[in-house]
Amino acid sequence: MNTRSLTRRRFLLTTGAVASGLIVGCSTSHAKSVGYAPVVGAFEPNSFIQITSDNQVIFYLPSSEMGQGILDGLSTLIAEELRVSPELIEVRHASLHEDYKNPEMKMQATGGSNATRAQFLPIRQAAADAAAAIRNAAAQQLNQPVDKLLLADGQVLADGQRYAYSEFVALAAALPVPENSPLRSPQQFDQIGRERPRLDALAKSTGTAIFGIDAEVENLYRAVVVRAPVVGAAVQRFDGTAALQQAGVVDVIELRHGVAVVADSYWRARKAAESIEVNWTQTELAGWSSDSLYQEFVETLNDASEKGLECCLEGEGDKLLDQAEHRVSADYFAPYLAHATMEPLNCTVEIDGDSCAVYVGTQSVQASAGAAVYYGDFDADKVKMHPAFLGGGFGRRGLGDDVAEAVEIARKTGRNIQVVWSREDDMRNDFYRPPALVRMQAGVSDQGIIETWSVRRVGPNIMDHVLDQWVDVLAPDYLNKGFVDWLSKFGYSVFKRFKADPSAGDGIYNDYDTPNKEVRHIPRDPGLRTGFWRAVGNSSNAFFKECFIDELAQRAGIDELAFRLANLQNNPRLKNATQLVAEKAGWGKPLAAGHFHGLAVHSSFGSAVAQIAEVSVEGDKIIVHRVTAAIDCGTVVNPGIVRDAVEGGIIYGLTAALYGEITLKEGVVEQSNFHNYPMLRMAETPAVDVHIVASQEHPEGVGEPGLPPLAPAVANAVFKATGQRLRHLPLRLS
Amino acid sequence: MITFQLNNRAVAFDLDPDTPLLWVVRDHFKLKGSKFGCGMGLCGACTMHVNGEALRTCTLPVSAVQGAAITTIEGLGTPNNMHPLQQAWVEHSVPQCGYCQSGQLMSASALLSKNPNPSDDEIHAAMDGNICRCGTYGKIKAAIKSSAAAMRSGALAESAVQSFDPANRGVES
Ligand code: FES
Ligand code: FES
Numbered sequence: 001m002n003t004r005s006l007t008r009r010r011f012l013l014t015t016g017a018v019a020s021g022l023i024v025g026c027s028t029s030h031a032k033s034v035g036y037a038p039v040v041g042a043f044e045p046n047s048f049i050q051i052t053s054d055n056q057v058i059f060y061l062p063s064s065e066m067g068q069g070i071l072d073g074l075s076t077l078i079a080e081e082l083r084v085s086p087e088l089i090e091v092r093h094a095s096l097h098e099d100y101k102n103p104e105m106k107m108q109a110t111g112g113s114n115a116t117r118a119q120f121l122p123i124r125q126a127a128a129d130a131a132a133a134i135r136n137a138a139a140q141q142l143n144q145p146v147d148k149l150l151l152a153d154g155q156v157l158a159d160g161q162r163y164a165y166s167e168f169v170a171l172a173a174a175l176p177v178p179e180n181s182p183l184r185s186p187q188q189f190d191q192i193g194r195e196r197p198r199l200d201a202l203a204k205s206t207g208t209a210i211f212g213i214d215a216e217v218e219n220l221y222r223a224v225v226v227r228a229p230v231v232g233a234a235v236q237r238f239d240g241t242a243a244l245q246q247a248g249v250v251d252v253i254e255l256r257h258g259v260a261v262v263a264d265s266y267w268r269a270r271k272a273a274e275s276i277e278v279n280w281t282q283t284e285l286a287g288w289s290s291d292s293l294y295q296e297f298v299e300t301l302n303d304a305s306e307k308g309l310e311c312c313l314e315g316e317g318d319k320l321l322d323q324a325e326h327r328v329s330a331d332y333f334a335p336y337l338a339h340a341t342m343e344p345l346n347c348t349v350e351i352d353g354d355s356c357a358v359y360v361g362t363q364s365v366q367a368s369a370g371a372a373v374y375y376g377d378f379d380a381d382k383v384k385m386h387p388a389f390l391g392g393g394f395g396r397r398g399l400g401d402d403v404a405e406a407v408e409i410a411r412k413t414g415r416n417i418q419v420v421w422s423r424e425d426d427m428r429n430d431f432y433r434p435p436a437l438v439r440m441q442a443g444v445s446d447q448g449i450i451e452t453w454s455v456r457r458v459g460p461n462i463m464d465h466v467l468d469q470w471v472d473v474l475a476p477d478y479l480n481k482g483f484v485d486w487l488s489k490f491g492y493s494v495f496k497r498f499k500a501d502p503s504a505g506d507g508i509y510n511d512y513d514t515p516n517k518e519v520r521h522i523p524r525d526p527g528l529r530t531g532f533w534r535a536v537g538n539s540s541n542a543f544f545k546e547c548f549i550d551e552l553a554q555r556a557g558i559d560e561l562a563f564r565l566a567n568l569q570n571n572p573r574l575k576n577a578t579q580l581v582a583e584k585a586g587w588g589k590p591l592a593a594g595h596f597h598g599l600a601v602h603s604s605f606g607s608a609v610a611q612i613a614e615v616s617v618e619g620d621k622i623i624v625h626r627v628t629a630a631i632d633c634g635t636v637v638n639p640g641i642v643r644d645a646v647e648g649g650i651i652y653g654l655t656a657a658l659y660g661e662i663t664l665k666e667g668v669v670e671q672s673n674f675h676n677y678p679m680l681r682m683a684e685t686p687a688v689d690v691h692i693v694a695s696q697e698h699p700e701g702v703g704e705p706g707l708p709p710l711a712p713a714v715a716n717a718v719f720k721a722t723g724q725r726l727r728h729l730p731l732r733l734s
Numbered sequence: 735m736i737t738f739q740l741n742n743r744a745v746a747f748d749l750d751p752d753t754p755l756l757w758v759v760r761d762h763f764k765l766k767g768s769k770f771g772c773g774m775g776l777c778g779a780c781t782m783h784v785n786g787e788a789l790r791t792c793t794l795p796v797s798a799v800q801g802a803a804i805t806t807i808e809g810l811g812t813p814n815n816m817h818p819l820q821q822a823w824v825e826h827s828v829p830q831c832g833y834c835q836s837g838q839l840m841s842a843s844a845l846l847s848k849n850p851n852p853s854d855d856e857i858h859a860a861m862d863g864n865i866c867r868c869g870t871y872g873k874i875k876a877a878i879k880s881s882a883a884a885m886r887s888g889a890l891a892e893s894a895v896q897s898f899d900p901a902n903r904g905v906e907s
Contacts, residue, residue: 066831067829067830067831067832067868068830069830197824197825197826197827198827198829200829200832201823201824201827201828201829202813202824203813203832204829204831204832204835205816205820205823205824205828205829205832205835205839206767206807206808206811206812206813206816206820207765207766207767207768207806207807207808207836208767208813209832210766211769211832211833213766213769213770214766216764216766222761247750248749265749265750265753265757265761265762266757266761267750267752267753267754267757268750271750340867341831341833341867342769342771342777342779342831342833342834342865342866342867342868343769343771343831343833344770344771389831389832390831391769391831391832391833391834392831392833392867392868393831394867420770422773423771423772423773423774423777640827641827644827644830644870644873645830647869647872648830648868648869648870649869650869651866651868651869651871652867652868652869673772673773673774673776674772674774674776674777674865675774675776679777679865679867680869680871681861681862681864681865681871682857682858682861682862682864682871682874682875683858683862685869685871685872687872688872
């Protein structure tokens with residue numbers, strides 16, 4: 001089944017820093033950012049694995065490690081099939097090569113919570129074939145029948161003797177690599193499903209994990225970019241003379257979107273940047289503030305002539321709404337949100353004539369390399385990628401804007417450049433989670449069966465902005481730039497006029513059994529860039545859907561749990577997770593005085609998640625004491641990482657539910673740092689219990705699915721506590 | 735010329751005295767374990783010990799640490815010789831993305847050096863300046879408590895965490 005090309009010669013080798021045959025370091029957890037490098041005398045069965053003559057197993061990690069645990073997960077798959085201890089594998093971030101493309105996305109990128117699902121078989125196959133090759137070589141070398149040889153703990157067991165794999169790498173390298181070697185069965189798994197400390201914990205607890213921001217090269221200059229207060233504006237004129245006179249400043253240059261100050265230290269560049277005055281061009285976005293945008297949404301929602309683009313049409317659509325015994329209608333709103341990854345965006349570029357090396361933590365090595373090609377005007381084969389750990393991704397990293405800017409500065413100055421965005425830069429130049437105003441309507445029978453489900457939503461698309469970014473950096477380099485620009489604008493108009501943005505309908509209609517459904521989306525966009533924010537459309541759509549489900553249950557006079565179960569007959573995984581969470585949290589049982597439960601359930605990225613939040617209210621303060629969650633994500637590779645990812649989604653979701661709001665004033669993002677875009681802190685963090693449904697189904701997503709049910713679970717509990725139905729995020733009691 | 739102790743080593747810095755200590759340590763002395771997160775003293779990613787106190791170094795001019803003893807995450811412990819808290823961090827699998835964790839560990843270690851038996855409220859107060867965007871707070875708290883208990887009982891097993899020795903690679907059973 002593994003038809004991957006194994007032509008290692010075509011690799012874009014990333015560095016000469018690793019001397020051939022000399023493997024530095026020992027721990028799996030440090031994840032070197034050297035990309036693929038051939039090792040003299042090593043057995044290299046495919047693009048993922050090298051076994052060296054000193055018995056080191058090296059794994060080239062094709063996915064980005066941003067906290068979600070994929071380094072651990074995929075290394076576990078290698079360990080399972082190659083029969084080595086996971087702790088002994090040295091993991092390196094894979095550089096750019098088509099073999100590392102995500103098989104579902106057909107792109108070298110990490111997102112959509114699919115890295116385990118998409119690579120569960122191919123990565124195991126690569127390791128199983130490598131193991132079979134070692135076994136074949138051992139058989140030949142030891143003159144033993146293959147079926148008498150056992151592999152365990154990185155050793156071949158033959159006739160009561162143990163031999164390290166390294167003894168056979170020379171011969172294995174000379175023999176053909178087997179294909180389609182049998183994979184271990186779930187009954188045999190001794191690594192997959194085992195609970196143990198995550199492999200990258202040691203490096204990340206000792207300050208030795210290397211993030212993009214930690215890149216250091218010779219003669220490195222630091223650049224600080226003066227950016228437009230209204231994103232998208234360009235420089236009209238500026239005066240850099242004062243800045244140029246400051247100590248350590250070597251260049252002040254105009255960029256596509258700002259002015260770069262380059263100095264011999266970050267602090268000097270930053271101080272000098274403050275002295276620069278820029279006149280910016282006017283943009284349409286400057287005409288918008290959050291209030292006027294909300295008004296625009298309201299008017300559009302109420303304008304019957306706006307039919308919107310179809311996200312879903314099933315049965316009779318919304319035609320039968322009026323015939324139901326209970327017709328319920330409510331409008332909901334969710335705001336723009338910033339990602340606020342803990343590591344602000346940054347990129348380091350080393351330039352050497354017509355070639356460059358790019359050091360960056362990215363969710364797409366491919367898009368990042370493409371950005372260097374397009375914006376730095378480098379030939380594709382002259383760009384070397386050095387991926388690193390990501391200090392959080394959440395959908396923010398991988399659009400290429402960080403790289404584009406750094407290569408532009410390096411190209412224009414001819415210097416090695418590091419750009420570290422300030423927190424303010426990061427927060428004000430994000431690709432935000434888009435806002436939406438949504439009219440939810442449903443027809444429900446007396447028995448509590450949802451007969452008609454109707455959603456009409458207004459808000460910006462995501463694809464317009466993402467395509468604008470990606471078409472440039474992902475289009476094959478033989479397309480000329482004019483054509484690429486045209487294509488990115490064409491993509492823009494497609495989602496404006498003809499086809500609903502996929503994220504608009506994400507998860508807003510799929511979970512329940514309703515025979516008649518209609519979901520329509522009306523794009524309205526002031527021009528602030530939007531993008532993938534953890535769980536994407538599900539992040540707000542689950543809030544609309546699950547709060548509204550509680551409203552329907554309450555209108556029908558039916559317990560919210562019973563109402564959901566009755567309408568989840570065709571969704572056994574979600575129904576099962578819902579029953580499990582109800583049992584674990586003690587739904588319907590008495591709680592401490594003043595404490596209330598809220599329930600919300602949601603499927604996304606292939607997984608089913610149900611959550612119950614235990615909440616109390618003091619004055620206008622919402623206190624979340626405990627969140628109980630159940631997830632069905634199919635086969636589990638490391639249960640600890642599944643629980644962490646769900647808990648992480650809950651905390652990320654709770655920050656958004658209680659505080660998250662990016663607002664505009666005359667086009668300027670008003671929030672800038674953690675004082676006005678606050679994050680949940682330890683004292684406010686609830687206890688979280690995550691229960692995993694046992695399953696042998698194919699693995700599904702865990703990085704994002706924990707987030708969507710959180711906000712509605714809290715809002716539903718707040719309603720129980722106060723009688724106030726909060727339909728706007730963030731949740732604010734009046 | 736500003737001189738101070740950096741992880742028990744005497745160092746000198748003679749560029750702009752208003753440079754925040756964080757950038758001096760990261761870019762001048764090339765110790766990259768301490769992180770930049772906000773530059774306003776709001777997130778704790780840059781936390782180091784200054785004469786034993788956990789301080790935010792992104793807003794602390796290097797001139798303010800003349801003669802002081804600075805400890806960074808690199809000075810707290812190393813992969814082969816971890817501080818008990820670091821061992822607890824690994825045992826509990828605390829880090830997700832890991833970016834905040836140097837700062838978390840420096841705040842936690844300053845706390846435990848003064849208060850070997852902190853209550854929940856004391857832990858919250860000491861850790862309030864440290865944001866974790868990945869949401870590892872629950873595990874941080876659990877790791878602080880178990881580490882504190884182990885240190886109090888003096889029963890911290892040397893082998894609490896198996897650190898990998900490359901010399902044994904592939905030949906242990
Ligand atoms: S970087 Fe110093 S507190 Fe955030
Ligand atoms: S582990 Fe990612 S910010 Fe704390």
